Amino acid sequence: MTELEKYYNKFNEDKRLTRRHGQVEFITSMRYIHKYLKEMSDARILDVGAGTGRYCVALAEEGYDVTAVELVKYNLGILKKKGSSVKAYQGNAMKLSRFQDESFDMILIFGPMYHLYSFEDKLKALREAKRVTKAGGVILVAYCMNEYSVLTYGFKENNVKACMEDGRLNSDFHCVSEEKDLYDYVRLEDIDKLNKAACLKRIQIISADGPADYIRPVLNAMDEETFSLFMKYHLSTCERPELLGAGAHTLDILRK
Numbered sequence: 314m315t316e317l318e319k320y321y322n323k324f325n326e327d328k329r330l331t332r333r334h335g336q337v338e339f340i341t342s343m344r345y346i347h348k349y350l351k352e353m354s355d356a357r358i359l360d361v362g363a364g365t366g367r368y369c370v371a372l373a374e375e376g377y378d379v380t381a382v383e384l385v386k387y388n389l390g391i392l393k394k395k396g397s398s399v400k401a402y403q404g405n406a407m408k409l410s411r412f413q414d415e416s417f418d419m420i421l422i423f424g425p426m427y428h429l430y431s432f433e434d435k436l437k438a439l440r441e442a443k444r445v446t447k448a449g450g451v452i453l454v455a456y457c458m459n460e461y462s463v464l465t466y467g468f469k470e471n472n473v474k475a476c477m478e479d480g481r482l483n484s485d486f487h488c489v490s491e492e493k494d495l496y497d498y499v500r501l502e503d504i505d506k507l508n509k510a511a512c513l514k515r516i517q518i519i520s521a522d523g524p525a526d527y528i529r530p531v532l533n534a535m536d537e538e539t540f541s542l543f544m545k546y547h548l549s550t551c552e553r554p555e556l557l558g559a560g561a562h563t564l565d566i567l568r569k
Contacts, residue, residue, distance in 0.1 A: 315492075321364075321385045333532035333540065337525040338562055339367065340544060341551055342423070342453070345519060345566060346372070349419065349451045359417040361406045361442060362424030366392035366399060369421075373397045380417070382409065384425075406438040415447045423455040430490050430497050432507070439511040443569055452513065452567040459498040461526065461561040462488050501558050504565055513567040519551045526561035 331339075346368070350356050356377060360369035363381035365388050373379040374397065382404040383389040392401050404411060406425035420442045429435045442452050463486050467473035476482040481489055488498040501518075508515060525532060525547070535543065550556060557563060 321388055332529075333535070334522065334525040334529045337532070337544065337547060338522040341519070341521050341548065342368070342455075342564055343371070344548065345564065346419070346421070346453065349453075349516075349566070350377070352451075353418045356418040357416065358419045358421065359409075359412070359442075359445060360399075360421045360423070361409070361438075362422060363392060363399075363401065364388050364424055366395055366397065366401070368423060369399045369401075370395050370397045373399045380412075382406070382411075407434060407441060408437075409441045409445050412445045414444055415450075416445050418447055418450045420446050420450070420452045422452065426454060426499075427457050427496050430492060430494075432503075435507055436510050439507055439513065443511055443513060446569045448569060450569050451516070452569065454504075454565045454567065455521065456504060456563050456565065457496055457498050458558055458560060458563055459486075459488050459500045460558055462496075462498045465527070501563075504563070508565070508567065513569065516566045516568050517552065518557060518563060518565045520553075520556050520560040521551070521562040521564040523547045523551055523556060523560045 358369070358372055358377050358379045360379060360381040363369045363383045366381060369379045369381045370392070379399045381392060381399050381401040383392060383401065384403065384405055386403060389401060389403055392399065402411060406422065406429070422438065422442055425438050426435055429438060439452075439454070442454075446452055463473070463482065467476055467482065473482065481494065483489055487500065490497040504518075532540065532543065
């Protein structure tokens with residue numbers, strides 16, 4: 314069993330996305346998914362790295378034709394037990410050979426880039442997504458952002474000196490991750506480099522959760538009216554370029 318499988322056998326992904334900070338990410342991502350689905354007729358959606366099905370099941374319940382691929386058997390089992398119409402398979406984001414070229418109108422890649430540690434592996438996943446996307450289709454790719462990790466794990470939790478000493482943080486304060494670290498972190502220029510190599514055109518890029526992960530206790534203590542105001546604020550600012558690299562997650566939206 315890999316370290317990733319051990320981690321997700323214990324981690325409750327469904328619960329994360331229903332907590333207040335997770336709701337920010339989910340509500341925001343779904344807003345942009347729906348924005349581009351409006352362009353499509355009878356859209357076929359592929360959710361790569363679907364986890365326990367938080368996104369793909371919700372979309373299937375709206376009536377969309379949804380297929381899911383998930384690496385971790387434990388997550389896949391939870392997804393299948395939900396009894397939705399999602400066609401779910403075990404698979405790897407870097408090898409979608411089960412699917413023919415140009416099979417889907419929209420691809421979601423909301424987990425794989427968190428756990429691929431080299432530029433080459435990320436590029437493989439992006440190229441596979443491109444291959445199975447129809448011409449003119451949309452690919453939405455989520456990333457974990459570098460500065461969030463440095464500020465929280467590095468400085469807030471007082472690990473910065475140890476990380477610089479053991480090479481997990483370089484002199485430019487860029488995270489250097491290995492498989493044992495579970496997560497990989499990027500900056501906007503890293504994402505741009507991947508898109509250029511994959512020959513994919515960006516439509517837009519957003520901060521999926523903005524400051525939400527930094528202020529979890531504050532969000533949890535908010536009454537519903539204040540949380541609604543926070544969501545209104547976040548949705549009005551999530552496209553602002555000065556905020557893109559600061560949040561925990563960024564959502565890159567690409568056109569084939």
